[in-house]
Amino acid sequence: MSRCNVIVVGASAGGVEALVRLVSDLPRDLDAAVAVALHTPEHSPSALPSILTRHGALPAAHARDGEPLVHTRIYVAPPGRHLLIKRRTIRSVNGPHENGHRPAVDPLFRTAARAHGARVMGVILSGSLDDGTAGLAAIKAAGGASLVQEPSDAMFDGMPSSAIDYVAADFVGPADALARELVRRTRQLAANQSEGPMAEEFEDALDIVEMDRGTSNPDTWNANPSQFTCPECHGSLWEVREGGIVRYRCRTGHAYSPETLLSEQTHSIEEALFTALRALEENVSLLRRLHDKAHARGHNRSASRFLSQAEGIETRIGIIREALNRGGAAHVA
Numbered sequence: 001m002s003r004c005n006v007i008v009v010g011a012s013a014g015g016v017e018a019l020v021r022l023v024s025d026l027p028r029d030l031d032a033a034v035a036v037a038l039h040t041p042e043h044s045p046s047a048l049p050s051i052l053t054r055h056g057a058l059p060a061a062h063a064r065d066g067e068p069l070v071h072t073r074i075y076v077a078p079p080g081r082h083l084l085i086k087r088r089t090i091r092s093v094n095g096p097h098e099n100g101h102r103p104a105v106d107p108l109f110r111t112a113a114r115a116h117g118a119r120v121m122g123v124i125l126s127g128s129l130d131d132g133t134a135g136l137a138a139i140k141a142a143g144g145a146s147l148v149q150e151p152s153d154a155m156f157d158g159m160p161s162s163a164i165d166y167v168a169a170d171f172v173g174p175a176d177a178l179a180r181e182l183v184r185r186t187r188q189l190a191a192n193q194s195e196g197p198m199a200e201e202f203e204d205a206l207d208i209v210e211m212d213r214g215t216s217n218p219d220t221w222n223a224n225p226s227q228f229t230c231p232e233c234h235g236s237l238w239e240v241r242e243g244g245i246v247r248y249r250c251r252t253g254h255a256y257s258p259e260t261l262l263s264e265q266t267h268s269i270e271e272a273l274f275t276a277l278r279a280l281e282e283n284v285s286l287l288r289r290l291h292d293k294a295h296a297r298g299h300n301r302s303a304s305r306f307l308s309q310a311e312g313i314e315t316r317i318g319i320i321r322e323a324l325n326r327g328g329a330a331h332v333a
Contacts, residue, residue, distance in 0.1 A: 004069055005032035005119045005189045006085060007182055008112045010105030010135070012039040012127025014155025016051065018175045019125065023056035023074065025179035030058060031190035034074040035083055035090065037108040039101045039127065042080035049076045065092040077103035082209045085112035095209025096253030097232060099131040099260040107209050109135025114205060118143035119189055121182055125149045125175065127159035130259040134245045136167045145185055147171045147178050162259065166245055208253045230254050231264035273320055280317050284310045
């Protein structure tokens with residue numbers, strides 16, 4: 001069989017606990033390869049493979065670029081690397097962030113859908129915001145199955161809730177029930193060896209995050225310019241509609257779902273407010289020094305002007321501090 005059965009799993013906050021529950025019920029002879037993208041700090045070591053190996057029957061390891069894709073293995077995206085699925089191999093690449101993360105869930109899901117079509121099962125577990133929704137929609141569009149952790153069963157329900165809202169999920173349930181459903185579906189796929197036609201060059205088509213092989217030309221995207229800029233590189237963002245789901249991508253490849261873009265914008269505004277606060281505090285400090293020197297020399301008119309300017313800026317400082325204390329960007333106005 002040239003096309004594998006592939007289970008791709010995406011998770012973020014609270015995802016380790018859900019992943020442990022999921023893999024603990026997967027059998028040693030599972031008729032599928034399992035690939036996992038968990039949002040992790042890019043520059044910190046990850047113990048996830050050893051945790052999953054310890055709690056389940058399948059061996060888990062960080063994915064190595066170019067290694068074969070085989071059943072009964074769990075491939076984990078290394079910190080700071082996207083995990084991509086090809087026809088016979090996997091890729092681990094240092095591409096642009098998607099939804100503020102590397103590894104991100106969407107690149108894993110969409111490349112699996114492209115390479116293995118109806119033999120892909122996508123699973124969304126606990127996490128905040130909405131990474132993975134667009135990727136799950138791609139799996140669904142390619143004929144694969146979409147499974148989502150029941151939001152009430154997840155420590156963080158943002159990712160599962162978004163997936164349920166925007167993708168017609170084939171199965172929704174707690175993590176242990178997801179495992180049983182995956183086993184049932186892999187057995188069905190193993191019994192059905194038929195494969196629809198799919199061109200080899202399409203299966204392993206270049207993905208936007210594969211910068212080492214030359215990313216695709218933005219002029220070929222089915223996209224329109226948006227009024228927004230990339231929070232990371234500050235380039236223009238294009239609005240892309242994929243399966244009815246809106247996403248934003250810049251020329252360098254950074255990509256955002258709407259919720260993540262809003263979150264990143266809010267974070268950027270908060271950083272700008274703190275920068276402004278620091279500059280204004282320094283301005284007040286300088287004005288008060290000038291006031292003190294002018295007053296000591298008897299230059300009362302200049303001293304009064306410096307003091308008045310300092311007090312005006314302190315009023316603005318108070319407004320910014322109040323905005324930050326109450327939640328930043330939403331309260332600036």
